[in-house]
Amino acid sequence: MKVRQISHHVFVILLAVTVRSQVNPEMCRYPLGMTGGQIQDEDISASSQWSESTAARFGRLDLDNGDGDGAWCPDIMSEPDGLKEYLQVDLRSLHFITLVGTQGRHADGMGNEFAQRYRIKYSRDGTNWVGWHDRKGSQVIEGNRNAYDVVLKDLEPPIIARFVRFMPVTDPSMIVCMRVELYGCEWLDGLMSYSIPEGQEMIYRGLDVYFNDSVYDGASAERLTKGLGQLTDGTWGLDDFLHSHIYGMWPGYDYVGWNNKSLPKGYVEMIFEFDRIRNFTSMKVHCNNMFSRGVRMFRQATCYFRSGSDWEGDPVTFRPTVDRVSQGARFITVSLGDRTASAIKCRFHFSDLWMLFSEVAFQSGSAEYNTSRKHGHPTNTLPGEDPTHKVDDSNTRILIGCLVAIIAILLTIIVIILWRQVWQKMLEKASRRLLDDELTARLAVQTQAFSSHHSSLSSESGSTSNSTYERIFPLCSDYQEPSRLIRKLPEFAQSTEHIGPSTSCRGLASGVSDGAPHYAEADIISLQESSDSSTYSITAVNMNLFAGSDSSMREFPRDKLTFKEKLGEGQFGEVHLCEAEGIQDSLDEDLSIEEKSDSPLLVAVKTLREDANKNARNDFLKEIRIMSRLRDPNIVRLLAVCVDTDPLCMITEYMENGDLNQFLCNLRLKEAVDENKMDRGEKEGESMISYSKLIGMAVQISSGMKYLSSLNFVHRDLATRNCLVGKNYTIKIADFGMSRNLYRGDYYRIQGRAVLPIRWMSWESILLGKFTMASDVWAFGVTLWEILTLCKKQPYSQLSDEQVIENTGEFFRDQGKQVYLPKPLCCPDRVYNELMLGCWRRNAKQRPSFQEIHTQLTETLA
Known part of the structure; x- marks a missing residue:
């Protein structure tokens, strides 16, 4: 799997080298170095500073290096117009900037100055400054x-600049401080400005259609000059120019267009000015071709080149x-024939009434060019050796050398990884006894009855599914977003490093850190070391609750377990439905079963495979420790364990009516019964349930989640498939859904490795890897x-998995385009709208x- 990841990186690097096309704003959203330090202190300046500790160099977003007061602050109060004080960033080269981020002054908790509003000015040459507007x-x-x-x-439209100024605006005047970051990518075109005729207006069936360049940032008269605009904003027009x-x-709006009748020469002349002399291979022009409305792409393009003061005569x-x-x-x-120039003049000839x-x-x-060139070849050189057209391929040679070095390093890493994996497996087998001594639970002799009984019944049950699900939880700061949406948002990535076998991202902190966002392009972390179906997320528990106490459970004889059914399996273990004979007698008083019975009790037995690695074994034992402390009527309880020998087992409650999803699928709502006699017989044969019973189930789930939230415990996979149903509609929260093949379609597989219950997850969990009480509320x-x-339909059943992920992006952008689950037919407006x-x-x-949810649902029942 790691070999595939590294190969993927090689492919991405090679692709980035070979593809140098127009910029894509949805991908061009990388931090440009204020936080990461790539932008040096000398490239950050300001109009003034309050003190040395609030100088411009401290204006870096979310960076606290222990020096300074944690932000840039001007030495006087900012004015309402926001035109005097500024924080300036020099990016050293032209960049395509799509996003900006700001913070106030923290000063180790002592500061409370921030900019409520601000303006942005930018420049490509440091002389001509333009004020940004939406x-x-x-x-x-x-x-x-x-x-x-x-x-x-978001900067809509984006800007192309080298210098950017943040100018705080206050009303009334007040002291402000700022920390900033810029997001975008390098502007590879090198285009400094273009000059074109001003766009014109079309009257189409009484509708005014304006083809002006509305975001052009240069001068505008009869021609637009010394600026850039919609032709370089990375947004391509639709097939129908009316939209x-x-x-x-x-x-x-998306097009700049001209009418053939208003340009008597029969062509549109455009002049493009670049940052330096370049060797041009091609030009890509996005054209509309809706000829049914008199619009066609150009018939001919004639391009002239200039490196000095005059245009060359051979276009x-x-x-x-x-x-x-x-x-x-x-x-x-349009092929440009590897011509060298610092400016290009192209004439696009009409082929119909309009050109858009x-x-x-x-x-x-890059190219070197002799500005004293004269037409014809020098007498002392051959035609093919004209030095005035010699391309400086030093960058290419350096790039190829770097690629060769990178490939060699990657191949070395692959060999090392394969070598380590082989030796790790050998060492794990050789050190089995040493490993067992490190575990907190002692292992004893396994009785042979359960093993033989288990194996015989397993062989009779037929072939088992080869599908294995890797538990993705818990996630850490290395989590990366699972779809192409990773290239659209800057929040969710920090590192391109992968988590190897010897590294774990399992923190034991309570809750999830809400640190400031960062972004980097990387693969999903390696999850080979995570446990397959942990009943609860270990990272979200405050382990201090259990520190210093003995949480070991009572050992239960394996020979008293009778295998009934295999519920599911994962990478590191299996879940079985078993009957436990006499387990009631061995339970502690606080774990006693309400209804005493001499018949065996139905239990779920979760086993860890004997060949599981050290991390998986430790996680299994931690899970036992945590579950042994959970005490709530609506939480599945850990009854006993079998840890005297392999395989390690934990025995939990299992309700006789199975999981809530399948239980509800077989029911119909009483209020929804049609009185039509033609189908009465069919409906009366089905089980019914009332709306109040359904709300009663929700009350129990919210009660269980309220208990978990009181322990700072994040479940991360709350759904009906993970709730069990007992007698009298008793509901208890569990977590067996992921390991069951029945619910394979509820989980989205990421690049063949990890799985996510995306249809139940909040937008910040999918995009940022953040799991908190609030994300559990979303799942509720x-x-x-x-x-x-x-449970008649899967949530968002009308959307594919990829569309569900795209929809989370709409929640992030918050522009009113997000899709919500519709109101159920039996759901009151108040419950849907408010809850x-x-x-x-x-x-x-x-x-x-969850406290508020439980209260509101309880009032609904009253």
Whole structure:
């Protein structure tokens, strides 16, 4: 698996080298170095500073190095217009910037200064400064509400700049402090500005369609000059130019367009200025081709090149194949023949009444050029050796050398990993006795009866599923997002390192840290060391609750366990349904079963495979220690253990009516019974359940979760499949769902390794790997939805797994496009609007607690 991960990295590196196309704003969202330190102190400046401890170099987002007061603060109060004081960042080269983040001053808890609002100015050359504004013209950005939380703001439209200034705005005047970060990527095109005719207006069936470049940041008269705009914003127009990618924009917004009748020469002339002399291979132009409305892609492109003061006389001419069938917008690649220049002038000839462009991008490399060049070849050189066209391929050679070195290092790592894995397996087998001495539970002699009985019944049960699920919990800061959405949001990644066999990301802290977000592109962490189906998440428990106490359980004889059914299996163990003879007599008083009976008790037995590694064995024993301390009527209890010898076993309650999901699937709601006599016979033959009974089940689940939350205990996989049903609709929370093949479709597999119950998970759990009480509340809302729909459908059944993940991105963006689960037919408006939707609030702090949920549901029953 690690070999595949490393191979994937090699592929990504090679792909990044070979593909140098136009920028994609959805992928271009990497931190540019304020937090990570890639931006040096000398590249951070300010208009002023309050003191040496609040100098510009301390204005780095979420960075506390023990020096300074933790932010940049100007020496005077900021003015309401926000045009005097600024914090400036020099990125050293042009960058495509899509996102900014801000914080206030912390000063080790003593500071409370922050910028409630701010403006941004930027420059590509350090001389000409432009004030950023959004697509509707607003220049002021909403900032922070306290000194600690990071506030991220998308720049729509994005900017292309080397220098960026943050300018705090206050009303009324007040002292402000800022910490900042910029997110984006390097601007490989090197395009400094383009000059084009001003876009024009089309009247289509009485509708005004404007094709102006509305975000152009240069001068505008008859021509747009010395700026960049929509042709370089990374947004491609739709096939139908009347519609836009951007919500609420006017028809034609995504395109810049011209009418043939208004340009008598029959072509549109564009001039592109670059940062230096470059060797150009091609130009990509995104054109509309809706010829049914008089719009076609250009008929011919003629491009002239300039490296000095004059345009060269030998242009490159390109004629694309005219598409008279498909009206879809498309990129047209214009070959530029490896010509060197610092400016390009292209004339695009009309082939119909209108010509519409939405994006222009260039593929080029660095080149040396002799500005005193004259036409013709020097007499002392051959035509093919013209030094004025010599491409400086030093960067290419350096790049190839780096790639060779990287590949060699990766191959070495692969060999080391394979060697370590072989020796680790050998050492684990050789040190079995030493390992057992380290475990907190002593192992004794195994009785042969259970093993033989177990093996014989297993062989009779037929072939078992080869599907194994790796438990992904707990996650740590190395967690990476499971889909292509990782490239869209900056919050959720910190490291490209993988967790190896000797490393564990299992912290024992209570809850989950809400640290500031970071971003990096990396694979999912290796999860080979995590246990397969831990009943509860170990990381979320405050282990201090159990420190210093003996939590060992009573040993139960294995020969008194009778195998009934295999419930499921995982990478490190199996879950069996068994009958335990006489277990009631061996239970402690606080674990006694309410109804005493001489008949064997139905129990769930979770076993750890004998070949499980050290981490898995330790996790299993920790789970026993934790579960032995859980005491609540609505939590499945640990009854006994078998740890005298392998395989290690824990024995838990199992309710006679099975899991809640299957229990509800076989029921119908009483209030929903149709009185139509034609199908009365069919419906009366089915079991019925009332709405009040369903709410009673939800009350019990919320009660159990209230108990867990009082211990700072995060379940992480709350769903009806993980709730068991006993007599009189008694509900107890468990966690067997992941190990059961029956619920394989409820878990989303990440690159063949880990699985996530994404349809029950909050957006921050999927995207950021954050699991808190609030994320359990989100899952409870989905569980309540399951209960009130009698589990007839999977949550978001109309969406694919990938669409579910995309929907979590909409929750993050919070632009009103997120899809919620619909209100169940039997659900009152108050329960849906106040409780369910409350559980799914974007802001985790605004979601109700389990105490509040339990109170509200109890009042509903009253």
